[in-house]
Amino acid sequence: MTKPSAEALAMVRQLIEMPTVSRDSNLALIYWIQEHLESLGVESTLVYDDSGKKANLYATLGPQDKPGIVLSGHTDVVPVDGQEWNTDPFTLTEKDGRLYGRGTSDMKSFVAVALSYAPKFLAQKLETPIHYAFTYDEEVGCLGAKKLIQVLKDMPVKPKACIVGEPTEMQVIAQHKGKKSWRVDVRGFECHSSLTHLGANAVEAAAELIAFIKGLARKKREHGPFDGEFAPPYTSLHTGTVNGGTALNIVPKDCSFLWEIRYLPQDDVDALYAEVVAYAKNKLEPELKAIDPNCGFTFTQISEFPGLATDDRAGVVELAKALTGANRVQKVAFGTEAGLFSELGIPTIVCGPGSIEQAHKPDEFIALEQIALCEVFMARLLERVKQGGAALPI
Helix, strand or coil: CCCCCHHHHHHHHHHHCCCCECCCCCHHHHHHHHHHHHHCCCCEEEEECCCCCCEEEEEEECCCCCCCEEEEEECCECCCCCCCCCCCCCCCEEECCEEECCCHHHHHHHHHHHHHCHHHHHHCCECCCEEEEEECCCCCCCHHHHHHHHHHCCCCCCCCEEEECCCCCCCCEEEECEEEEEEEEEECECEEHHHHHHCECHHHHHHHHHHHHHHHHHHHHHHCCCCCCCCCCCCEEEEEEEEECCCCCEECCEEEEEEEEEECCCCCHHHHHHHHHHHHHHHHHHHHHCCCCCCEEEEEEEEEECCEECCCCCHHHHHHHHHHCCCCCEEECCCCCHHHHHHCCCCEEECCCCCHHHCCCCCCEEEHHHHHHHHHHHHHHHHHHECCCCCCCC
16 A cells, blocks of 8 residues: 655644634634745735634745646534544544544645645746645635635736645546525414414424425436436435424424535526525415514525536646546536636636545544545646646646
8 A cells, every 4th residue: 555655644633633623713724834834935825704713825836927726625624513433533543544533534634735745846946836725614615715716816817727625535526516505584473382373383384395395306306407427416405404493382483494405517506496485485475474474484595606517628637637547537416615716717626635425424534545645646746837847738
């Protein structure tokens, strides 16, 4: 088995042992990366969120006046609350050819390998610069990347390609689904449960709309459209949480639920959403308002990221295939920040170490071999971007 370098392992350990759960600040990690790059002579731009408690980092290695290749990764991780871990999730543990810890697979190992290669990139005279883009709050809706994109679009020289290092087992991903999610608040009318004819039951109204969403999900599952390279091969709709009511003997006044659509690039997500809203407003809401005019449904979008649909013949795809040795590209159902870079006009693919099957789970791990493969990827990239290196297809 190919083994990773000591430099890469040290960097993985450094990042894993700096907890950056999305609900908390990531500034300790971002400042550490900034100081690390400064020690190598590289300046960084920080793009903060509105609270000033989180930040993205953007830095360029090599010439500042040329478009380069972005190596992008998010710094936040999901919580470990309620999960049963056999190791400390924020202490890197090596066992049986694996590294255990929150973020090992999703996706601090890619960030770590990219950073560990900074001295090697800088030791060469680069013809094509390498850009680092490390973001916050990917796990709660790609919030950091959206802020960073606003800065990138106004830069005089934009990157010419982007590689998002989400866990794909170093397979080249050119397409993934998009996602939109909403919170629905249902307002009913409260009364004693023995007098249900005087009340408007918010929980039951929410349940009827959830059942309608489930019906649309079945329709998509049975009738498509389909793309067999995705799993599942159709657009999916899903309700994740429901909260409502106060007591069994009270007709509930309030109920809320969260739901999402993960859609194929060719599907019409806005038309699906419109169907749900129309059913709520036209079919269900009149019965509620007949009891009280203040009753009804309120829809609030809580997250969104676009799908990715990079042409298989694009230069960045050809480059990634050459760096990995892959002879084909693949598609995945999970979403990433890649679609945001693509919308800015930067050709983008997803390729990184680790497996998405380990993401968000207790005892998250990455195989040591995956980190080593990512290092091979970086070494081949270095040969392409240095002066006198092999030609870039982008």
